[in-house]
């Protein structure tokens with residue numbers, strides 16, 4: 688098992704945002720976490736990376752309890768997050784943004800090689816590598832955010848609503864990219880509002896409602912589960 692989450696809870700002050708959540712992700716798998724706004728999806732990803740503190744429960748990474756590790760230590764050990772809203776530094780160049788992903792690495796030749804691979808994948812970024820990131824469209828910024836995360840050489844790539852605000856063409860490109868990256872061996876944890884496409888891509892799905900896990904199942908079975916739609920309507 689690559690990642691195990693055991694009974695994880697996170698509180699903001701006294702308010703619980705995530706309660707007693709458990710999941711397991713095998714190497715090579717794609718898992719998706721679904722749920723309405725405010726269900727606790729971002730909180731879960733932040734807690735896995737260590738940006739939010741667990742009030743209860745454990746995060747076990749490659750068999751090791753990392754619950755008290757700092758985010759940078761977890762990133763160095765193979766976890767990466769493409770945050771909601773991308774968090775691109777728009778006044779910096781595209782290349783500078785990409786290099787931020789490699790901030791804990793010193794294998795300069797390998798970084799250079801991986802940059803070229805990313806530029807091959809995203810020619811739009813390559814052409815404008817020395818321009819400010821502000822020149823990019825929303826979809827291109829999302830690709831930059833993914834490229835930046837890839838430069839930390841992750842074993843698990845977590846993405847928080849990457850399709851939000853993108854045109855249908857970019858959404859299609861995004862899902863194709865995730866499929867390709869997974870074929871190349873990358874394990875993926877995807878938080879999405881785009882339920883149909885996320886379940887079509889994933890092996891397993893989890894549905895959160897008001898901080899609680901209400902369904903976990905194979906993605907295909909979940910796609911036909913009426914409780915999924917009830918969760919979005921808030922009547923489950």
Ligand code: ATP
Nearest residue numbers: 699703704722723724725726727728729730731771
């Ligand atoms: P969205 O799709 O809107 O991002 P989400 O499923 O990712 O929703 P979270 O952002 O994890 O949900 O939020 C879960 C709950 O915790 C919500 O009620 C939210 O208002 C609350 N919350 C999130 N971040 C904070 C914070 N920093 N301080 C206090 N409450 C927070």
